[in-house]
Amino acid sequence: MRTTTHAGRAVCAMALVLAAAGCGGGGGSGDSSAVLSASWGDPQNPLEPSNTNEVQGGKVLDMIFRGLKRYDPETGEAQDMLAERIETSDSQNFTVTVKDGWTFSNGEKVTAQSFVDAWNYGASLRNNQRNAYFFSYIEGYDQVHPEEGEQTADTLSGLRVTGERTFTVRLSQKFSTFPDTLGYAAFAPLPRAFFDDHDAWVRKPVGNGPYLVESYTRGSQMSLRAWDDYPGDDKAQNGGVDLKVYTDNNTAYTDLLAGNLDLVDDVPAAQLKNVRNDLGDRYLNTPAGIIQTLAFPFYDDAWNTEGATKVRQGLSMAIDREQITDTIFQKTRTPATDWTSPVLGEDGGFQEGLCGEYCEFKPDEAKKLIEEGGGLPGGGVTITFNADTGSHREWVNAVCNSINNALDDERACTANPVGTFADFRNEITDRKMTGPFRAGWQMDYPLIQNFLQPLYYTNASSNDGQWSNEEFDDLVDRANQETDTAEAVGLFQQAEEVVRDNMAAIPLWYQNGSAGWSERLSDVELNPFSVPVYNEIKVS
């Protein structure tokens, strides 16, 4: 798919030379000035690169920003975008050279300073940035963003501008895959306008991506238009995108059917049965970097015993993943066989079947293992989840049914819904869990490191179950120090095996992204973050 687009561009370029006219119009290549409309959700936080941690705001950042690296929409591989080179000899000191010729859409040049200023802003405690922890590997983070108290420095000591287009980064520890994390939106460069008049910038963001914001009415619509002077080779193939806020994805889908909307990137679960009928091949359902797991409260003594490992393994084997993904999710989830995601690919560390028989449905062995492990703590388990979004109620009930059937005990598993996501997070951080709980994970960047370290490393930011294992920590440390990517991935996989042997969390399924579109559109694809690749969409 990637190669065909390139071929298409080559043809366009030739036509441009021959006819001195814009490419587009006839022959299915699309009208490069036509605008499409797409569904959107209201971003939860103010729209700043280091303050956006959910998909809806991320969508916009992906359109109006380009960072040092960019994840290939097809393979997820981190490729140089604004980075000319990122050099290191010890995996701890990096020298970054920014490409020449890049500007923000207001004409300002993108320099090394644009990056350093943005990163310093993102890391600073004073700015309350939700994504500040992305900068925590950089030296001096604990002065700029201490765990408690006031910050003692304004800027990260590990960042130094050495020229107009070069800067150096010194990390506080070795981190070989650090350059590959730089494709994340939090690392985007920021123009001076951001710092000079922050309020105005937030009302109408200015970036350096293929689109620029034409107008933004918060809570209802953002109109983005292709930026004609965009210097990158991933120019927008359409005239622009109108992102419309929908309160309910069902309404967005109805609007698509009625011809009022061109693209929905979240087909509602209730419509999955009809979507093939309604849209035919204008529907896409591809794996995304999201895995759903059940975590356990290791701070609760009942779950931290020798036998509890067997109980967890038994519970995992009592879940009929195949049947649940088929009937409840209409195959828009894939039963998980490891703790990462297929979007990483074999080279990136995804290993099908790493979980082995523990992720297979074997009710008899499940029963045996749980008995060997001393039975379920307190005679039964409750699965806690937030009931406000994501049809969690349905699958938790199904998982419980599956466990109850396997164990021949009606009261072995019960569901414990929590009203809102905030409440759910609250109970987790207050360590109030007494049994397994939902622990979905959407990757920040397509690296195996991101599926393991934040979730299972001792005291890591998303280690909600407070699992701790020296062997695992040690392997992760070694992997981060490894300069050779393949070796690093291998070490991460060994660490993942430790997670498996201890069943630190039960993997359930990988989640797919879905999209449906109108007849006007072609070349619609979803990137590994399940966000449409807007700039490649053609409109006729």
Next chain:
Amino acid sequence: MGRYVVRRLLQMIPVFVGATLLIFLMVNVMGDPIAGLCGERRCDPATAARLEQEFGLDKPVWQQYLTYMGNVFTGDFGTAFNGQEVTELMATAFPVTARLTLIAILFEIAVGVTLGVVTGLRRGRPVDTGVLLLTLVVISVPTFVTGLLLQLLLGVKWGWIRPSVSSEAPFGELILPGLVLASVSLAYVTRLTRTSLAENRRSDYVRTAIAKGLPRRRVVVRHLLRNSLIPVVTFIGADIGFLMGGAIVTERIFNIHGVGYQLYQGILRQNTQTVVGFVTVLVLVFLVANLVVDLLYAVLDPRIRYV
């Protein structure tokens, strides 16, 4: 009359304070909103502390309430989590919902009262039975079923309307959502008018009016209907506040970015400022609507006088 209004306005103050305090306590009981702000990941303690400080969540609830009320009287309703002023959210949401409510109320008055009069005067006839059955159906079918069905039929199948309302939400686009929103109340208004009318038909003043030889039209409109409207007006008055706050379902179906939408978002994200701010205004709407209803009694029934 004037003194009565002043007294009523003064009575509103304790009701207003009590209601807002209750909401404030309820929203605060729901738990720590900061927990949900950082997604699946725990907010790092330093940022969480700073966010709490920014939204004033680190102080005891009574102090938060006092500060909040103090600010409200100066017109400052605080800031939502996405950085927008709550007053800004209100300025976009309330006009939309007000239009929607206006359309719903107009439907209730025009269609509901007319149907009520027609059936009230023809009790037991086929028209009466037909309308009674129809209203029974409307009352028993939930709003979201009616809404989704009409949206599917008129919007997708026949293409008469747009299934969703655009962000400007002009009157034309709000007609169908308004009808859906009004449907259940409309049925009640019909039934109330019908019963009230049927009761009063047998009363002395109506007999007198007929005996005086007044034309039938005048008897019905000036004497019978005017008196029978008292329970209906009470119902519609209370309905104004109810419709504004209860538009959540209808607004969701038709993608209307009004009060219901903001409240829903606010509750989902445990955004104290948004929820309390919007509910405060809704409480005011309720109170004012109630006052207007009470004043209308005197207009409708000359025997009612306020001193």
